[in-house]
Amino acid sequence: MFENLTEKLQRVFKNLRGEGKLTEENIQQALRDIRISLLEADVNFKVVKQLIDRIKEKSLGQEVLTSLTPAQQVVKIVHDELVELLGGGAAQLRFASQPPTVILLAGLQGSGKTTTGGKLARWLSRHGHRPLLVSVDVYRPAARRQLTVIAEAIDMPIFEGPAGPADPLELARLARREAANTGRDVLVVDTAGRLHIDDEMMGEMQQLKQQLEPAEVLFVADAMTGQDAVKSADEFHRRLGLTGVILTKMDGDARGGAALSIRSVTGQPLKFVGVGEKYDALELFHPQRVVSRILGMGDVLSLIEKAQETVDLKQAEEMQRKLLSDRFSLGDFRDQLRQMRKLGPLDQILGMLPQVGPFRQLQQVKLEEKELVRIEAIVDSMTPRERNHYQVINGSRRRRIARGSGATVQEVNRLLKQYAEARRMMRTLSGGFMAKRMGKLKLPSALR
Amino acid sequence: MPIQTLFGPPPPPTVFERLQEAVSSTRQNLAERIEEAVHGQKEIDAGLLEHLEATLLGADLGVATTTEVLDKVRQQVDRRQVSDAGQLTGMIKQELLEILKRTDARAGTQAGSLCREFPQVVLVIGVNGVGKTTTIGKLAHQLISDNKRVLLCAADTFRAAAIEQLEIWGQRTGTEVIKQKPGADPSAVLFDAIGSAKARGIDYVIVDTAGRLHTKSNLMAELEKMSRTAGRAVPGAPHEVLLIMDATTGQNGLQQARRFTESVGVTGIILAKLDGTAKGGVVIAIARELKLPIRYVGIGEQKDDLVPFDPEQFIDSLFRETPR
Ligand SMILES: Nc1nc2c(ncn2[C@@H]2O[C@H](COP(=O)(O)OP(=O)(O)OP(=O)(O)O)[C@@H](O)[C@H]2O)c(=O)[nH]1
Ligand SMILES: Nc1nc2c(ncn2[C@@H]2O[C@H](COP(=O)(O)OP(=O)(O)OP(=O)(O)O)[C@@H](O)[C@H]2O)c(=O)[nH]1
Ligand SMILES: [Mg+2]
Ligand SMILES: [Mg+2]
DSSP: OOOOHHHHHHHHTTTOOSOSBOOHHHHHHHHHHHHHHHHHTTOOHHHHHHHHHHHHHHHTTOBOOTTSOHHHHHHHHHHHHHHHHHTSSOOOOOOOSSSOEEEEEEOSTTSSHHHHHHHHHHHHHHTTOOEEEEEOOOSSTTHHHHHHHHHHHHTOOEEOOSSSSOOHHHHHHHHHHHHHHTTOSEEEEEOOOOOTTOHHHHHHHHHHHHHHOOSEEEEEEETTBOTTHHHHHHHHHHHHOOOEEEEEOTTSSOOOTHHHHHHHHHOOOEEEEEOSSSTTOEEEOOHHHHHHHHTTOOOHHHHHHHHHHHSOHHHHHHHHHHHHTTOOOHHHHHHHHHHHHHHSOHHHHHHHSOSSHHHHHHHHHOOOHHHHHHHHHHHHTSOHHHHHOGGGOOHHHHHHHHHHHTOOHHHHHHHHHHHHHHHHHHHHHHTTHHHHHHSSOOOOGGGO | OOGGGGGOSOOOOOHHHHHHHHHHGGGSOHHHHHHHHHHHOOSOOHHHHHHHHHHHHHTTOOHHHHHHHHHHHHHHHHHHTOOOTHHHHHHHHHHHHHHHHTTHHHHGGGGOOSSOOSSEEEEEEOSTTSSHHHHHHHHHHHHHHTTOOEEEEEEOOSSTTHHHHHHHHHHHHTOEEEOOOTTOOHHHHHHHHHHHHHHHTOSEEEEEEOOOOTTOHHHHHHHHHHHHHHHHHSTTOOSEEEEEEETTBOTHHHHHHHHHHHHHOOOEEEEEOTTSSOOOTHHHHHHHHHOOOEEEEEOSSSTTOEEEOOHHHHHHHHTSOOOO
């Protein structure tokens, strides 16, 4: 769908390889493409305009480095600029000097506050804290019940308050007292979703803040948000003085440009991203990753990190050696697929890869889980020689393999093609795709 | 010489400061500025087109739709040699209206034929948190006010307290809710619901489904199974597949519409949360590509906060600055 920005720019700079300077003229088209790419990623158009000006300023007159193509160089400038805007590293949560620390969650309707409240409590308890949950959403049907169910699921205490109608401020007051009395050091407060233009509800939020004196007022925002992100974030910040942002639903394919929009109107750091409906699906915010994603380069870093957790490192190094020496056999391919299955649903893995070069072809391959079983059967019915030297697999061998595995010849053909793609992909991944392209970003050594 | 030099030059503004400044001007009345620009000047120049482009992009129409619309208008300007800038907005509105009108053919199918099967099964789908359950409450309220017999089906068995939430909407609207335990197979709940609807001569079964991102193949498969289950229980079911779209959604909305349409054949869109400042312009991009009609808009959290989609009004609102 989207052409990757690097690819686009490569076309733009086709004629300018390793020579001369980036000039007004040759950069014009590039800037246009960058602008479109950012707009398609839902970065607010005003923010885009400013960014483009800065990128232009930084690019002009730069010598084209011999180590990078001009396209790569411009992408690097864009990338660095966005990372700088997002504030470099991951931001930490702040805690009050006097417990309990209060964390107030705020945001528009349906952004993910209640779910994030549960995730945060779980995260806090994993990091040595003793959180208490409370919902002061007395408005939405079954909103408080929702947090109770979540608290049960993650085995965290919740302050439910007296039965019957309740007042948010009163609930908050009682919950805070409960936390102090029971030695809970963090109180996570889930609030009702509200529109930034709802004066009364925003007033309630201000009162809550005044009463609770939270160490953190976190704006919970949906990664799919479009241009309006600047308006809502701006108003929430103006009324509440936000201290941080959590971007939810990053497990989809939204490019997440709202991160830049929100950051630029509030100036507050993004602290976490939500990456699923389960309560462990909360990750620290990493600017580089989000920027790669906004630029359509795929979340390669996340993939690699995930791979590192799941993949046997020894085996990975062995695989790496094989790849470099071009001895990546069909048997290895089969093992690799098994490893990939351990990583999670395939479409999720493929979703994290950039839509570029060899990866793009792999997306089209569309492996189904079922198909993996079939692939294993096909590879199993090959001789060791065939697995190690796929070139020898001629027509009659293909027919034999098909018969042996209960597959059709077409399926065997398809597998061989996929294998060829995978060889290419694995080589790119392990050869340090990002490291080469972005210079700065380093791959974990185990996979390099 | 300025005194500052004693302390060195003032620090250059940081990235934020610059951006903050730039963006805060969106707070000013953009539409007004355009209107001013449009009425205040006779000449149609690049600057004016840029303003109009900003309006469309800022309303989430997306680059492709915006470019197409502006190109068409630009051509018309060339051909008819329109020199009055004041006509430009009208021409753009007309282009946008055309896009929405082209979905009318499909919208007509809902008008209902004579040999309708009952119950009519309405599947309500969408990504997480867009407003499905709330919209179902509003739809039920509307149908019941119209003397229809309605049954709600709690097929979101996944999200915490989703069933309870729908039950409260059932109470609010006086509609019965068919449910099973959390974690139950959504298709099984649906099958149940259709069964009781048949037994009781119900007109509409409205099915609340769990929010799901269109990228999750297992969840999309679950939805397809529900659709098949409905089809086996009632000929032609699901009769309506309504995709709920959050008005704050950006360009990802297009991808949502594509994937859900591929998977279970969306018949219409309901644009929720249009009571905020978001314009919901992505539905125009969706209408342009997929010809999906927009049926209703959600304008609040109460049961009667659902109104039929009015294309003219909607398009006007794109050019109007919503008060903060
Ligand atoms: N895929 C995905 N879904 C999420 C994530 N975070 C929340 N959700 C889902 O989004 C929907 C809304 O989440 P809630 O936590 O109820 O949102 P909320 O902001 O509390 O909503 P209101 O209280 O109604 O304003 C639910 O279906 C959640 O499961 C996430 O990171 N990824
Ligand atoms: N302002 C406003 N809020 C709305 C509208 N429609 C729904 N909401 C709110 O949006 C939030 C999410 O609505 P739900 O109906 O729970 O959304 P859902 O799609 O069922 O969510 P999941 O089942 O978790 O995926 C709730 O707080 C609703 O009250 C609307 O038209 N305007
Ligand atoms: Mg909530
Ligand atoms: Mg729901």
